[in-house]
Amino acid sequence: MSPHRAPAHDLLSEPADAFSLFDTEEAVLGRSEVMLARLAEVGDGVRELAGAYRRSYHEQRRLVRLSDRMQLDLHRANQRMAEQQRALRHLNDALSAEIEHRARLEAELRRLADTDHLTDALSRRRFLQICEEVWARTQSGDTPSSVLMLDLDRFKLINDRYGHSAGDTVLKAFVETCRDSLRAVDVIGRMGGEEFAILVTGTVMAEAQVIAEALRRAVAQRPVRLEHGPLPISVSIGLAAFGPSESMSATLRRADAALYAAKHAGRDCVRCAAEPGASLI
Structure with a gap:
């Protein structure tokens, strides 16, 4: 045995501080793994959030298109209703004119029936x-x-x-x-x-x-x-x-x-x- 080499039992008896660097590295590596795991979880959450946002966006786009279609249908329906109202007013005016014309005609016929055409005396x-x-x-x-x-x-x-x-x-x-x-x-x-x-x-x-x-x-x-x-x-x-x-x-x-x-x-x-x-x- 060499006089300069320490015995094995002496090495084992050295303080624990001699291994603190490795322990720190292990701890850092452990925390890194935890952080990576958490980061993966965050990534999954972000991906889920992005998916939900994408679905919400598409649903909103669909609702906007549906609203636009409904607005267009409503506008066309209002136009048709306005045209029908104009046509109805025209028919009402024509009907009123016809009623007035018939009333005048009936009055004239009554007058002719009630009046002598030559002298204007009563018939x-x-x-x-x-x-x-x-x-x-x-x-x-x-x-x-x-x-x-x-x-x-x-x-x-x-x-x-x-x-x-x-x-x-x-x-x-x-x-x-x-x-x-x-x-x-x-x-x-x-x-x-x-x-x-x-x-x-x-x-x-x-x-x-x-x-x-x-x-x-x-x-x-x-x-x-x-x-x-x-x-x-x-x-x-x-x-x-x-x-x-x-x-x-x-x-x-x-x-x-x-x-x-x-x-x-x-x-x-x-x-x-x-x-x-x-x-x-």
């Missing part, structure tokens, strides 16, 4: 309708009314001598004179040819007779202007009052009988019908 049908309404009110006895039957004297002679055009002029002038002489509430209708009827509401026999006489004088005092010059005309009038004891038709027949009595009395006069069953006045 026979419409005049009788109004008479029925007034007669119904008189049945209570609170609203007296009377009816005048009128016939232009010698009208056929006027037509024969001056022509039917002159006769038409005479008829129109006669109605104008009647309207100028009557009250606003009185109603005149053309019964046919040169025969007319006037409903004077709210009048008893004596009051209606005053109206009839004033009308007769107005006609006699207003000659009709024809091409050859002024033509005097006259009218015969029969008068009857509505009463609760007879129908409207019976009252009109009594007024018509009074008219014929005026004709037989020499024309250009007024005759009043007596009460039902009595003689003419």
Whole structure:
């Protein structure tokens, strides 16, 4: 054994500090491995987070595309709705115009049906309708009314001598004179040819007779202007009052009988019908 070499048991008996470098390296290596393991875990977490973010991003892109599509569909739907509303307004306007047109047409047809086209007096049908309404009110006895039957004297002679055009002029002038002489509430209708009827509401026999006489004088005092010059005309009038004891038709027949009595009395006069069953006045 060499005198300079230490014995083995001496080496084993050296302090632990002689191996501290290796221990430190082992510790560092251990910690490094732990850090690497943790870093791997962090990497896995980052990768998972990136994957989740990527999926979220794609989902958001999908939702944005879906929202854009829905916005486009909504815009198109709004456009279609606006077009439909415009079309509906157009149809409503056309319908309103058609309703107004039909209303005007119906009013004109009623006017034509209710009015004599030559003289603008009421037609026979419409005049009788109004008479029925007034007669119904008189049945209570609170609203007296009377009816005048009128016939232009010698009208056929006027037509024969001056022509039917002159006769038409005479008829129109006669109605104008009647309207100028009557009250606003009185109603005149053309019964046919040169025969007319006037409903004077709210009048008893004596009051209606005053109206009839004033009308007769107005006609006699207003000659009709024809091409050859002024033509005097006259009218015969029969008068009857509505009463609760007879129908409207019976009252009109009594007024018509009074008219014929005026004709037989020499024309250009007024005759009043007596009460039902009595003689003419």
